Amino acid sequence: MSIQASDIRKKFGAFTALDGVDLNVARGKLVALLGPSGSGKTTLLRIIAGLEQADPGSGQIQFHGEDVTNVPAGKRKVGFVFQHYALFRHMTVLENIAFGLKVRPRRERPSSREILERVRQLISLVQLEGLDGRYPHQLSGGQRQRVALARALAVEPKVLLLDEPFGALDAKVRKELRRWLRRFHDEIQLTTLFVTHDQEEALEIADEVVIMNQAKVEQVGTPQEVYDRPATPFVYQFLGNVNVLRHQVLTQVGAHATGAATLEADGLVYVRPHDIELAPDEPGADGAAAIVRYLHVAGPQARLTVELVQTRESVEVEISRTELTRLGVEVGALVRLRLRQGHSFDDDYAI
Numbered sequence: 001m002s003i004q005a006s007d008i009r010k011k012f013g014a015f016t017a018l019d020g021v022d023l024n025v026a027r028g029k030l031v032a033l034l035g036p037s038g039s040g041k042t043t044l045l046r047i048i049a050g051l052e053q054a055d056p057g058s059g060q061i062q063f064h065g066e067d068v069t070n071v072p073a074g075k076r077k078v079g080f081v082f083q084h085y086a087l088f089r090h091m092t093v094l095e096n097i098a099f100g101l102k103v104r105p106r107r108e109r110p111s112s113r114e115i116l117e118r119v120r121q122l123i124s125l126v127q128l129e130g131l132d133g134r135y136p137h138q139l140s141g142g143q144r145q146r147v148a149l150a151r152a153l154a155v156e157p158k159v160l161l162l163d164e165p166f167g168a169l170d171a172k173v174r175k176e177l178r179r180w181l182r183r184f185h186d187e188i189q190l191t192t193l194f195v196t197h198d199q200e201e202a203l204e205i206a207d208e209v210v211i212m213n214q215a216k217v218e219q220v221g222t223p224q225e226v227y228d229r230p231a232t233p234f235v236y237q238f239l240g241n242v243n244v245l246r247h248q249v250l251t252q253v254g255a256h257a258t259g260a261a262t263l264e265a266d267g268l269v270y271v272r273p274h275d276i277e278l279a280p281d282e283p284g285a286d287g288a289a290a291i292v293r294y295l296h297v298a299g300p301q302a303r304l305t306v307e308l309v310q311t312r313e314s315v316e317v318e319i320s321r322t323e324l325t326r327l328g329v330e331v332g333a334l335v336r337l338r339l340r341q342g343h344s345f346d347d348d349y350a351i
Contacts, residue, residue, distance in 0.1 A: 035212035079152030287336035
C-alpha cells in the first residue's frame with residue numbers, strides 16, 4: 001500500500017510546522033523521515049495517521065490512490081507505534097497485543113479463538129515466545145517496543161507508522177533493534193514510514209530517506225544518494241561530520257584532488273574528514289601545511305584536529321589507525337593536507 005501526501009500545510013498558532021510538504025512512499029518500502037527537532041517530521045507522520053489534521057484546504061493524503069484525508073484515524077487501517085510504547089501497564093503481553101482486536105465492533109470482531117491464534121502468531125513473529133504472560137514492567141525496553149509493534153500489526157494495517165521507535169532505548173539495544181526491524185520488514189514487506197533524528201539509524205536501515213528541515217523537505221533519495229550527493233548545505237552538514245572551508249583555503253589543499261573540478265564555483269567548500277589525506281611535512285611536499293592540535297584514537301579510526309598554518313582554521317581529519325602508525329604523527333607535528341574530494345554549491349545554496 002503506497003502513501004502519497006500532497007501540499008500538506010500545518011500551523012500551530014504563529015509557528016509553521018509544515019509548509020507545502022509532498023511525500024511519496026512506494027508500496028513495500030521502509031522509508032525514514034529524518035531531520036532535527038522541530039523540522040515537522042512527527043507532525044507529518046501524525047497527519048498521515050489521522051491523529052492530526054492539516055490546515056483546511058491544504059492538501060491531500062492518499063493510501064494507494066484512495067483519498068483518506070477526511071477519514072478518521074480509527075478507519076484508516078494504520079498501525080502506529082509511539083516512541084514510549086504506550087502499553088497498558090495492567091495488561092499482559094498477550095492482552096496488550098490483542099487489545100485492538102477485542103475493541104472492534106461486534107460485527108467486525110474475530111472470535112476469541114481467532115484472536116488468540118493471531119496474537120500467538122505475532123508473538124512468534126516478534127520473537128517474544130514465552131513472555132506472553134508478563135506485564136510491561138517485567139520486560140526490557142527492546143521487548144516492550146516489540147510488543148508495541150506486534151499490537152500495531154494485530155489489526156492488519158495497510159501501512160505501519162513509527163514515531164522515533166528507538167528513541168527511548170540505550171545505544172546498544174537501539175542498534176540491535178533497528179537491525180531486527182530491517183530483517184522484520186524484509187519478511188513482512190509492509191509499507192513502513194518511521195521518524196528519526198538519528199542519521200546513522202536512517203542511513204543503515206531505510207530504503208529511502210526523506211530529509212526535512214524548517215517545515216520543508218530538503219532532499220529525498222536512497223541512503224547512498226543523500227550522503228554522497230547532498231542537495232543542499234544543510235543536508236551535507238546534517239549527515240555526518242563535515243569541514244566547511246573557504247575556497248581560498250582549499251586552493252592549496254585541493255590542487256591535486258581528483259575532485260578539484262567541483263571546487264570552481266564561488267562560496268564554500270564542504271569536505272568530509274575522511275576525504276582529506278594526511279602526509280608528512282617533507283621537503284618539496286605539496287598540500288597545505290597544518291599542525292596537529294588534537295589526536296583521538298578509539299577503534300579502527302583515528303580522529304585528528306589540525307590547524308592550518310596559513311589561516312589558523314581548524315580542520316577535522318579521519319584516517320585509519322594503520323595509516324596513523326605508518327605516518328608516526330603526534331600532537332604538535334607539522335603535516336600536509338591534501339583533498340581527495342569536496343563539494344561546493346551554487347550561490348543559491350551558499351551559507
